[in-house]
Amino acid sequence: MKLLKNKIMGVIMLIFVLAFGVWYSLCVFMNSGLLAAFVNPDSIFQPNFLGIPLLNSYWTIALPIYLLVLIVLFIAAWLGIATIIAKPPKVSEEEINRIMTLEKELRKKKEKDNSE
Known part of the structure; x- marks a missing residue:
């Protein structure tokens, strides 16, 4: 049961990470106007709507x-x-x-023997 919870947590984590990565990438590239540069490659060196070239301090x-x-x-x-993809442990929690x-x-017994 615990392994199933871990697998579900891993899938949720992976979905969240991929969704955040796509969202963040779109934010960065939409802000810079780089997506428009794929349509018109010469626009990289032209000022964007703010009058700032794409290769500017935004990218630094x-x-x-x-x-x-x-x-x-x-x-x-x-x-x-x-x-x-984690495999279940070979030793159960009860055994541990x-x-x-x-x-x-055993430690208590050794301490008791040492004190005598």
Whole structure:
């Protein structure tokens, strides 16, 4: 059951990351007028509607931030995919708890023997 929850969480995380990445990319590229440059390549060096060329200070600020956001989104997508394809652990939680209690008892026994 826990593994199914993790898979669902991984799928939701992946959908969220991809949706945010598309939305952020559209915001960056629509703001810059770069999409219009694909239609008319000469427009890259022409001023846009604000009278500012596309290769300007907007890109000196927006591009590094955009690349950092893409790196974070890539890592998040990677973790989402890893969560989806994760295999169940070979040791159950009950066994881990039993081992931990045995270790605590062993420590107490050693401390008791050392104190005598």
